Amino acid sequence: MSQSNESAQGPSRRRLLKAGLAGTLAGGLVTGRALAAGDPAITDIQDWNRYSGPGVDAQPYGTPSPYEKTVIRRNVPWLTADPVSSVNFTPLHALDGIITPNGLCFERHHAGVAEIDPAAHRLMINGLVETPLVFTMADLARFPRTNRIYFLECAANSGMEWRGAQLNGCQFTHGMVHCVMYTGVPLRAVLAEAGLKPGATWLLAEGADAAAMTRSIPLEKALDDCMIAFAMNGEALRPEQGYPIRLVVPGWEGNMWVKWLRRLELGDQPWQQREETSKYTDLLASGKARRFTWAMEVKSVITSPSPQAPVRHGRGRLVISGLAWTGNGRIAQVDVTIDGGRNWTAARIDGPSLPHALHRFYLEHDWDGSALFLQSRAIDEKGYVQPTKDALRAARGSNSIYHNNGIQTWYVGTDGVVENVEIS
Amino acid sequence: MLKFLEATAIAAVAAAALCGGAVAQDAGAGKRTFAKCAACHAVGPGARHRVGPELNDLIGRTAGSIEGYRYSPAMTKAGQGGLVWTAETLQSYLADPKAVVPGTKMTFAGLKKADELANIVAYLGTFATTAAAPPSAAEATPPLAAPAAAATPGAATPGAGHVLRLGRQATPEEIAAWDIDIRPDGLGLPKGKGTVAQGGEIYEAKCAACHGGFGESVGRWPVLAGGQDTLQNDRPEKTIGSYWPFLSTVYDYVRRAMPFGDARSLSDDDVYALTAYLLYLNDIVTDENFVLSDENFTAVKMPNAANFIDDDRAQEAHYHTGAAPCMTACRPGTATIKTHAAVLDVTPEEGGDDRQPAAGIQ
Numbered sequence: 001m002s003q004s005n006e007s008a009q010g011p012s013r014r015r016l017l018k019a020g021l022a023g024t025l026a027g028g029l030v031t032g033r034a035l036a037a038g039d040p041a042i043t044d045i046q047d048w049n050r051y052s053g054p055g056v057d058a059q060p061y062g063t064p065s066p067y068e069k070t071v072i073r074r075n076v077p078w079l080t081a082d083p084v085s086s087v088n089f090t091p092l093h094a095l096d097g098i099i100t101p102n103g104l105c106f107e108r109h110h111a112g113v114a115e116i117d118p119a120a121h122r123l124m125i126n127g128l129v130e131t132p133l134v135f136t137m138a139d140l141a142r143f144p145r146t147n148r149i150y151f152l153e154c155a156a157n158s159g160m161e162w163r164g165a166q167l168n169g170c171q172f173t174h175g176m177v178h179c180v181m182y183t184g185v186p187l188r189a190v191l192a193e194a195g196l197k198p199g200a201t202w203l204l205a206e207g208a209d210a211a212a213m214t215r216s217i218p219l220e221k222a223l224d225d226c227m228i229a230f231a232m233n234g235e236a237l238r239p240e241q242g243y244p245i246r247l248v249v250p251g252w253e254g255n256m257w258v259k260w261l262r263r264l265e266l267g268d269q270p271w272q273q274r275e276e277t278s279k280y281t282d283l284l285a286s287g288k289a290r291r292f293t294w295a296m297e298v299k300s301v302i303t304s305p306s307p308q309a310p311v312r313h314g315r316g317r318l319v320i321s322g323l324a325w326t327g328n329g330r331i332a333q334v335d336v337t338i339d340g341g342r343n344w345t346a347a348r349i350d351g352p353s354l355p356h357a358l359h360r361f362y363l364e365h366d367w368d369g370s371a372l373f374l375q376s377r378a379i380d381e382k383g384y385v386q387p388t389k390d391a392l393r394a395a396r397g398s399n400s401i402y403h404n405n406g407i408q409t410w411y412v413g414t415d416g417v418v419e420n421v422e423i424s
Numbered sequence: 425m426l427k428f429l430e431a432t433a434i435a436a437v438a439a440a441a442l443c444g445g446a447v448a449q450d451a452g453a454g455k456r457t458f459a460k461c462a463a464c465h466a467v468g469p470g471a472r473h474r475v476g477p478e479l480n481d482l483i484g485r486t487a488g489s490i491e492g493y494r495y496s497p498a499m500t501k502a503g504q505g506g507l508v509w510t511a512e513t514l515q516s517y518l519a520d521p522k523a524v525v526p527g528t529k530m531t532f533a534g535l536k537k538a539d540e541l542a543n544i545v546a547y548l549g550t551f552a553t554t555a556a557a558p559p560s561a562a563e564a565t566p567p568l569a570a571p572a573a574a575a576t577p578g579a580a581t582p583g584a585g586h587v588l589r590l591g592r593q594a595t596p597e598e599i600a601a602w603d604i605d606i607r608p609d610g611l612g613l614p615k616g617k618g619t620v621a622q623g624g625e626i627y628e629a630k631c632a633a634c635h636g637g638f639g640e641s642v643g644r645w646p647v648l649a650g651g652q653d654t655l656q657n658d659r660p661e662k663t664i665g666s667y668w669p670f671l672s673t674v675y676d677y678v679r680r681a682m683p684f685g686d687a688r689s690l691s692d693d694d695v696y697a698l699t700a701y702l703l704y705l706n707d708i709v710t711d712e713n714f715v716l717s718d719e720n721f722t723a724v725k726m727p728n729a730a731n732f733i734d735d736d737r738a739q740e741a742h743y744h745t746g747a748a749p750c751m752t753a754c755r756p757g758t759a760t761i762k763t764h765a766a767v768l769d770v771t772p773e774e775g776g777d778d779r780q781p782a783a784g785i786q
Binding site: 074075076077078079080081082084085110111124125126127130131132133134135139142143164165166167168169172188189191192193194195196198200204206210211212214223262263265267269271272273274277278281283285286287288289290291292293294295297307335339340341342343344345373377379384385387388391392394395396398399403411419420421422423424 | 486503504505506507508510513516583584585586587588590591592593594598599602603604605606607608609611634643644645655656658660662664667668669670672673676677680681684685687731732733734735736737740741742743745749750751752753754755758759760761762763764765766770771772
């Protein structure tokens with residue numbers, strides 16, 4: 001089970017870091033003493049065991065248990081000027097498996113959520129095509145469909161950590177990633193309706209939001225595995241994820257997955273839009289900046305234990321769990337260290353191993369109660385090994401903002417409290 | 425895929441050169457030329473696949489798409505890549521099949537005469553049996569008829585798409601309404617002009633509240649001016665003048681997304697004036713009477729344009745250690761903490777008391 005039941009009522013993380021877990025562990029001891037007479041969870045008749053509950057008409061669209069109320073997206077108010085052009089974070093520390101629930105997928109908008117009536121939404125294809133076309137949403141539903149599970153990671157995920165450990169929680173350090181099953185149509189099939197003209201080598205995707213978000217995408221990628229998706233995890237896209245349609249660009253940075261997609265233009269060169277020049281370019285120590293850094297690199301993080309999911313059960317059996325992903329396809333291996341990278345153990349990947357999808361890993365560990373320096377290191381099927389943060393800084397400096405895939409360190413104190421640290 | 429496109433482009437140029445621009449099309453003459461093809465291809469009522477696929481409804485068909493015929497993998501791939509048979513692509517292909525679709529199993533060497541190419545395409549065009557018009561004639565279709573019909577259950581009509589007959593043709597007015605993007609080469613720039621002084625007035629009224637009177641920004645809104653020679657600093661300031669490689673991006677972005685919360689409210693001349701003012705705030709132009717227009721726009725070069733490089737992450741040393749990842753005794757000594765997140769203590773908590781670090785992200 002997740003740690004969230006306790007954290008819902010538990011002390012704040014900041015207080016935990018100062019005072020440790022002693023208070024909450026004492027609560028556990030009370031339960032231990034009570035066992036002589038039997039656990040009241042068993043010996044008492046609970047309300048839910050006595051009284052009938054809500055009927056089938058109580059919640060036409062279901063919501064999580066009230067005991068999971070802290071498992072929510074959170075934002076970092078100081079990060080951006082205005083919540084309308086900002087980001088919130090997936091609560092990775094409280095989730096398991098590889099699929100992110102729709103309501104918990106992180107959001108990043110540049111001008112808020114476009115609230116679109118699908119009957120008034122169109123998709124246009126223009127530029128270097130034989131016939132410029134307009135599709136209704138009903139038209140798109142008549143194309144052959146495909147279902148694919150993909151991660152989506154913002155290029156700025158972990159961007160606040162370039163200068164050193166800053167945020168206490170993998171929700172904040174790594175929560176700009178989610179993974180769902182998309183249903184949609186292959187982009188190439190939609191483009192074929194318009195017929196590409198010779199010379200078309202680039203695609204501009206444009207959203208219908210108030211930022212009219214645009215990105216240039218090389219045609220080779222567009223014709224390879226991109227999709228126009230209208231559903232996620234079996235239901236219509238959520239408004240904040242691009243309802244009624246979004247572009248899916250597997251393995252590439254989230255900004256390119258244009259939401260509220262309304263237009264595809266074909267051309268013979270990139271458009272050099274704001275989000276591929278001023279933003280989403282990676283400034284190096286030399287003063288040069290990399291552009292068109294589309295692919296997300298091999299990356300992993302331990303989601304539990306982590307600062308928001310401390311070890312509350314004391315020494316003994318401990319499940320170390322995390323996520324790994326790569327824009328290069330599948331994850332081949334994940335290693336975990338408990339001593340800050342001196343010795344590594346191969347973790348167990350459980351669940352589907354799909355290209356461009358999150359992978360869930362576990363390492364079952366007998367904790368002796370001593371302090372741990374937990375790290376995970378992912379290796380992808382192309383042989384890329386997740387680098388250390390020091391190696392990344394040596395290559396790039398500290399001002400890239402984007403594409404920080406460095407190895408994360410969690411310090412687990414003897415009291416089970418977990419903190420984001422960097423180590424030597 | 426891209427190879428195919430390049431080959432098509434080359435062949436198309438060759439075909440255009442052969443055609444010399446205007447060649448009369450004669451379907452009757454094309455029928456005689458088709459004798460060279462008839463050994464392998466059937467056309468007309470009841471036509472079936474032979475050595476080659478049947479050629480009814482060829483114009484508008486996606487290459488390699490007819491069921492029941494075994495195409496070469498190259499032809500199937502070309503179709504998946506977007507190759508659709510139009511008068512233009514078909515002439516290119518028939519002029520030099522192996523150049524346009526390398527790996528095609530059609531052994532035909534190609535038609536070398538421009539009139540033969542035009543005639544045979546005209547002849548094949550007479551074997552259109554579906555109701556939908558070929559793309560070249562689609563302008564004649566009332567553009568809004570299709571969606572109206574589609575809205576009526578059971579009355580869906582074939583659309584303008586080349587493969588599945590989905591969608592309808594976009595009108596020039598619709599394309600003009602949405603296609604507002606500007607490229608560095610000036611493609612998309614509207615007619616218009618504006619001065620630095622005019623831009624200053626608009627800026628004061630509509631931009632300064634967030635971006636500051638001199639582009640220095642308020643709060644965490646983007647800084648627009650200054651920052652020259654800071655890109656190697658510990659705290660670089662990435663502004664239009666210090667960082668942005670293309671002026672077209674300024675015009676494009678202001679026109680599509682600014683002012684924040686009131687996008688698309690500026691006139692084209694307003695955007696020229698604002699762009700001129702942003703150049704002035706960044707000392708790229710110094711004359712308040714400078715006029716920026718569609719005529720001199722592409723002559724303005726941005727100072728940092730040369731400092732962008734392509735993605736070379738894969739060449740970084742840490743990805744090329746040449747060794748399998750170390751599993752035991754990988755580092756000496758025991759781990760010691762260099763930095764704590766708790767020292768900064770900026771992680772949000774329920775109920776507030778949040779502190780702010782020196783810098784966020786935009």
